[in-house]
Amino acid sequence: MKNDIERVLISEEELRAKVSAAGERISRDFEGKNPLFIGVLKGCFIFMADLLRYVSIPCSMDFMAVSSYSGTTSTGAVKITKDLSEDIAGRHVIIVEDILDSGVTLNYLKQFLEQRNPASIHIATLMDKPARRKAPVYAEYSCFEIPDAFVVGYGLDYNERYRNLPYIGVLKPAVYE
Ligand code: IMP
Ligand code: MG
Numbered sequence: 001m002k003n004d005i006e007r008v009l010i011s012e013e014e015l016r017a018k019v020s021a022a023g024e025r026i027s028r029d030f031e032g033k034n035p036l037f038i039g040v041l042k043g044c045f046i047f048m049a050d051l052l053r054y055v056s057i058p059c060s061m062d063f064m065a066v067s068s069y070s071g072t073t074s075t076g077a078v079k080i081t082k083d084l085s086e087d088i089a090g091r092h093v094i095i096v097e098d099i100l101d102s103g104v105t106l107n108y109l110k111q112f113l114e115q116r117n118p119a120s121i122h123i124a125t126l127m128d129k130p131a132r133r134k135a136p137v138y139a140e141y142s143c144f145e146i147p148d149a150f151v152v153g154y155g156l157d158y159n160e161r162y163r164n165l166p167y168i169g170v171l172k173p174a175v176y177e
Contacts (some may be wrong), residue, residue: 001162005169009151010127010144012167018143019047022124023054026094026141034058035092036118040109041065041082042163043098046155047126051096062086068105078108093118098156099127100139107135127151127168144168150176 026035034057039048041063052061065082093113100106100123110121124141131148146168152158153165158176162169 001165004162004172004175005152005165006172007170008167009146009149009170010154010168015050015143015154015167019050019126020054022141022143023051024056026051026124027054027056030059030092030094031057033092033119034060035094036086036088037061037094037096037124038084038088038113039063039096040098040105043155043157044096046163047098048096051124060086064109066105066109078105080112088113088116088118091118093121094141095121095123097123097125097139098154099129099151100125100137100142101129101132103133103135103137106137106139110137126154 037048037052037059039045039061062084063082064080064084066078067081068078095106095109097106106123113121122141123139125139127144127146128139128142129146129148149170150158151168152162152171153167153169155163157163158171
């Protein structure tokens with residue numbers, strides 16, 4: 001697995017520092033608001049587990065799954081493959097994503113959730129690749145701005161592999177070319 005990684009982009013120490021800071025900031029911003037964190041599966045799973053351990057206010061969690069990608073390229077179409085189990089009307093929602101790339105997924109998801117009348121919707125993303133944005137989406141909580149490279153680890157995959165790497169690595173292009 002490690003042989004497929006060109007370089008470590010974000011180390012475990014850097015992840016801990018930024019993820020804890022984001023959790024603490026969310027705790028201050030949503031004090032008394034009982035926010036509902038909505039994780040976007042599967043990529044969110046490690047980020048969300050770590051982030052939520054730094055959220056010190058009462059909150060709840062739910063998960064959704066969407067599909068839009070196969071391999072390293074977006075198909076452009078977003079499909080909800082797992083919907084929420086809770087009603088979000090009147091709730092302060094925080095969507096938790098692994099990476100904001102073209103923005104197509106989050107733009108779609110935000111509009112989809114807005115129809116259910118939440119009190120507010122914010123976005124927390126581990127990484128942001130602003131250079132690739134196609135849809136107008138802004139993440140209020142973004143831990144890392146990264147260059148346009150395909151990354152894996154800490155929840156992110158390439159064809160379902162590498163999610164269990166404890167750091168963010170740049171995949172060797174030879175792996176997917
Ligand atoms: P967007 O709709 O283009 O913003 O894509 C967002 C989704 O694409 C993320 O939630 C990831 O699942 C996937 N994605 C985008 N870039 C990468 C990457 O560099 N590595 C792994 N997955 C990625
Ligand atoms: Mg994802």
